[in-house]
Amino acid sequence: MLIAGLLALSDPPHDARVELGSANLGFGWLRVDEQSGTIAELGRGPAPASPDLEGTHGAPLLISPAFVDTHLHLPQFDSVGADGLGLLSWLREAVFPAEARWADPDFAGQMTTRVARKLLAHGTTAVAAYATVHHEGTRNAIRALSDAGLRGHVGQVLMDQEAPAELVRPAAQLVREASTLRPVGRIEPAVTPRFAVSCSRELLAGAGELAQASRALVQTHLSETREECRRVRTLHGAVTYTEVYRRAGLLGSRTLLGHGIWLNQKERAMLAEMGSTIAHCPTANLFLESGSMNLGENRRAGVRTCLGSDIAGGSDVSMPRVARAMIETAKSRRLLASAAFRARVTVPSAAQAWWQITTGNACTLALPGNGELQAGAIADLVIIDPARGPEGDREWSHRDDPIGAVLYGWDPRWITHTFAAGKPVYSA
Ligand SMILES: [Zn+2]
Structure with a gap:
């Protein structure tokens, strides 16, 4: 043609x-x-x-x-717009009930087929996506995305604490199940510990070992809200959130960390040294009022970044809208910055934002030829x-x-x- x-x-x-x-x-x-x-x-x-x-x-x-979307949740596409909650209560009240429906593997497959159609209608052909804790549901989701022609990485969510009983599994079982996932068509399995709140040390360590053995992409969340960071300190001790992942062997050049808002300079230096990438999700950060990512500070520290919709924390599947939100987030930071710091705020141009949702995101997901x-x-x-x-x-x-x-x-x-x-x- x-x-x-x-x-x-x-x-x-x-x-x-x-x-x-x-x-x-x-x-x-x-x-x-x-x-x-x-x-x-x-x-x-x-x-x-x-x-x-x-x-x-x-x-x-x-x-x-x-377009390439580097951070989204397949089971959350029907949960867009559940407003008025912070991250942890939003997970409890809006997200976990939606994810529980994936106990039915047929529902998981059918929903993913519908999600794939929506992504393609919005011009997105490649993703890094979270499924749920359900093994059969995840398998069906991988198959459905592959059948629809998408490319990328999908992971069974690893979660063994701080969630309803129907959505947690023993750590050993989760790691074993995740290790049996294989590529289907253009979709590869990703190692997907949800975040340090919902993972025991044993599960994080198991995920780290699986990542190193399989060389699969690792995706998780990092420092999205202050409340979450406090919870991580309570659960994992007095080390930084980033250090929790480093100790588990989860940080590397194929690691994708959603959000990364509340980081200190030591953590940024660690991420830069390990070559890990922050998936910036500006629409989600605003919707859940989690914070506003400092894109310029991360890049100056040598931290790689990419861009994701984070459906359903983010409400918009359309990557040009997510790209515009990245620019708007940077502009609002510049508006609110003191005179001394204003010049340090980087505001991407439209051409840079377009590059990010196409070439840049494809590079992050290591999709040769895309x-x-x-x-x-x-x-x-x-x-x-x-x-x-x-x-x-x-x-x-x-x-x-x-x-x-x-x-x-x-x-x-x-x-x-x-x-x-x-x-x-x-x-x-
Ligand atoms: Zn997310």
């Missing part, structure tokens, strides 16, 4: 530890080969033949690598027509900052097609 329009290409950062890369637009075309699942050809300038897909109303399409527009890359693509429909923006490509126009004016109905490994998996 030949597609013509503005290509969202990527400028890599000079130093990926402290800088964001940037998306830049160039007129061109690409040919998707469904057989090999790749971008077979890509060129700048006019297409060599009449395109199968091109813009409407005289405006070009935006052709972008598909997140870039070039010949030979995996054809995970989202095709966007901002001019679409009676109220479309027909001038978007003529604005001073076209990516800014798309990001700030974002309407999910602009997505006309999503491709996963060269196959059309969504069309409007």
Whole structure:
């Protein structure tokens, strides 16, 4: 299939530890080969033949690598909007009852199929996702995501304390079950201790051993709220939250830590040294009033960061909206900073935010071939027509900052097609 329009290409950062890369637009075309699942050809300038897909109303399409969401919870998609609770009471009252429904593996599979359709309709083809503590439910979720064409990492949640009896299991059983999960299609199992509150030392140590033996991605939560940090100190003793994970062997270059808001400089230095990545989830941080992440401080300390929706702590599955929330969080920090600190607050541009939800997030999840527009890359693509429909923006490509126009004016109905490994998996 030949597609013509503005290509969202990527400028890599000079130093990926402290800088964001940037998306830049160039007129061109690409040919998707469904057989090999790749971008077979890509060129700048006019297409060599009449395109199968091109813009409407005289405006070009935006052709972008598909979005990558580095932090979300599959069983929580029906729990969006349970407002007015802090993290720990929200888990008890809104999240755990929803996760308990995954005791029925058929329900888990069917719900994941529905979630996958929603992700693809919003242009997301790759994820790092939490399932639940249920082993069969997790297996069905992995299968359902794979069948839908998604790529990424999914983990059985490891949890042996501080949750309802129906959602905890003995540590040894959880580690044994998680160790039997195998890749299915483009989905790989991830080692997924929920967070230090809901894991005993024995379970964290078991998870660390499994991570080192399997080389799987590790995903967990870190320092999201102050109340949670206090609870971790009570449960695990007088060491920092980050140190709890380090001692368990859970910090490494394939470790993804959701949130990382309430960190001190020692903890940031430790994360930088271990090469671990913080999954920044700005919509969730605001919804649960957990805090506001200091993106610039983390990057200056050499801590890698990426971006996630954290459904259902975050309410929006749409990654451009999460990207905009990242910018808004940084701007609100700058507004509230004292004059002396204002210049130290980094506010990402729209082009940097677009790079983050495509190329940057794909790099974090170690998805070779994803997140870039070039010949030979995996054809995970989202095709966007901002001019679409009676109220479309027909001038978007003529604005001073076209990516800014798309990001700030974002309407999910602009997505006309999503491709996963060269196959059309969504069309409007
Ligand atoms: Zn989360």
